[in-house]
Amino acid sequence: MRELFAMWRDTRMILLVAVVAAIYAAVLLPFKLFTVIPGITSIRPANVFPVIFGIMFGPAAAWGAAIGNLIGDVFGGTLGPGSAFGFLGNFFFGLVGYKLWGNLGPLSSGEEPNMRSVKQVVEYVIIAVAASAACAVIIAWGVDLLGLVPFTVLGPTIMINNTLAAAVLGPPLLYLTYPRIKDMGLLYPDVMREEDLEETSFSQPVVAALGMLVVSPTWLVLGIYVFSPQSTMQMALGGVGLLLLVVFVVIGNQGLPAQLKGANIR
Amino acid sequence: MSAASSLYVHGDSVFHRLAPRAKIALVAGLFAVALVFDHPAFVVVPLVVAFGTLVALGGWSNFRRVRFIVVAVFVVGLVVWPLFTPAGGPIWLSTPVVELTRNEFLVALGRSMRFASFIITGLLFVTATSNEELVAGLRSLGVPFAFCFAVGTALRLFPTLLGATGTVRQAQEARGHDLRSGSPLQRIRNYIPLLIPVFMTAIRNVQTQAMALEARGFDTQAERTFYGRQSLAGSDWVAVGVGSLMLIGSVLVRYVLGMGTV
Structure with a gap:
């Protein structure tokens, strides 16, 4: 978790936050593939960016996705109390990718995310689903809490539209751009200081990654099928789900730095 | 647009x-x-x-x-x-x-x-x-300077990238690229030739922008002063x-x- 705050010391990471935010907002606004709920959500190709940027730029992508979504709200004319949950949801949309890559135990490819093998694509798709679910449940919970759109309606909608764009566009985009970004020296393990990315004494990267993988989809299923919108249980479920996600972020760690180190040694 | x-x-x-x-x-x-x-x-x-x-x-x-x-x-x-x-x-x-x-x-x-x-x-x-x-409002509410700087930079980059996105779209469509053809999955894939140029153009400048900022003494840790800070009237x-x-x-x-x- 330290890296989320330590990154603000580095000029390149701050600029990456700004660039990620600007790209996300610039592609989010003009390109809409299909409208799912008119005026509320649609399938947008930009939803691939938080996941692939998360894997490549780490914490800069988490902050960048959050700010980019906020800018989208400002320029799209939809700024409101729901934007706070949009900020948080998109923060996790960008965060889950770098926390999970390389830490999924038997589900991990053990390789860099250059999408040169089927195992990498499988790992990527699992991460895209987990990141989409985290974003979906946080926004849907917040918007339900505000009494704007029921969780039952918005949760699956965001989940589907995020997952489709991220899972379909992610592998080819990573295949084409990851080697170039690596050559530019802009992968977060190359930009950030080693001590800011080191494990702490209480780090449990695999437990945290598997926990994040399970919490959001479970929250989504319970929120849709078990608890009714605006109920006390729905609110409590969100509180517990968010708390668990934060705990897993705190005890989690990033897998890419170790993979890059391994590749350099070889 | x-x-x-x-x-x-x-x-x-x-x-x-x-x-x-x-x-x-x-x-x-x-x-x-x-x-x-x-x-x-x-x-x-x-x-x-x-x-x-x-x-x-x-x-x-x-x-x-x-x-x-x-x-x-x-x-x-x-x-x-x-x-x-x-x-x-x-x-x-x-x-x-x-x-x-x-x-x-x-x-x-x-x-x-x-x-x-x-x-x-x-x-x-x-x-x-x-x-x-x-x-300025974010800063006056006590939000850290580095965060405000990132938001400000993103807000300034956003119109440029929005314009670039439109240009890339027109350029690809002029080459015969059709965003609306094919099955729903194909239609999603059609965006790949649009997204890569937009994203790589923006990322390419990060290193030089960072060097330019640091050459001008950019430091997120130092105490900062602001021209025209507005106090409440x-x-x-x-x-x-x-x-x-x-x-x-x-x-x-x-x-x-x-x-x-x-």
Whole structure:
């Protein structure tokens, strides 16, 4: 978790936050593939960016996705109390990718995310689903809490539209751009200081990654099928789900730095 | 391109001249009123106030840009909320397919108005607040400088990238690239030739921009001073007072007097 705050010391990471935010907002606004709920959500190709940027730029992508979504709200004319949950949801949309890559135990490819093998694509798709679910449940919970759109309606909608764009566009985009970004020296393990990315004494990267993988989809299923919108249980479920996600972020760690180190040694 | 680079409308109104913090307080007050009450007769008040002020400040063109969203959230709310609201009161609409009670209708209408009120109040804020004021407002609220710098830089890069996105799209379409052809999956894949140039162009400049900033002494750790830092004037304090009054007043009316529920 330290890296989320330590990154603000580095000029390149701050600029990456700004660039990620600007790209996300610039592609989010003009390109809409299909409208799912008119005026509320649609399938947008930009939803691939938080996941692939998360894997490549780490914490800069988490902050960048959050700010980019906020800018989208400002320029799209939809700024409101729901934007706070949009900020948080998109923060996790960008965060889950770098926390999970390389830490999924038997589900991990053990390789860099250059999408040169089927195992990498499988790992990527699992991460895209987990990141989409985290974003979906946080926004849907917040918007339900505000009494704007029921969780039952918005949760699956965001989940589907995020997952489709991220899972379909992610592998080819990573295949084409990851080697170039690596050559530019802009992968977060190359930009950030080693001590800011080191494990702490209480780090449990695999437990945290598997926990994040399970919490959001479970929250989504319970929120849709078990608890009714605006109920006390729905609110409590969100509180517990968010708390668990934060705990897993705190005890989690990033897998890419170790993979890059391994590749350099070889 | 559907979105221009800013919704800010130049003006010299009292609202325009308020400090960003005071505008945030006023807007938060309006948000609170719309959020606290459920009954449409109460939620309509912030909606009408925000809409009237928006039009008075020259924001009609901004409203026209989001009118589709406002209408859509209204219609979707009216359709969806009755499905999740306990039936109560007399039946107001009876068809072979669905029955709508008074309770269901009022809750749905209240929720739709709340959503519309949020959108129009947010629009009012961005209509009267420039990007620079937005960042200054964040800073004056105590948000760390590095974060404000990233937001400010993103806001400045955004129009450039929006333009680049449009240019790349036109260039690819001129080469015969058709975004709308094929199955839904193919249509998603069609975006790959558009996304890569936009994204690589922006990323390529990060290293040189970072060096340029550091060469000019950019340091997020050092104590910073600001040119033109705005302290709160008398009118700003009045706005903060009105915002606080709306917040506290609506909570008291709702939870102490028990008014505004369905």
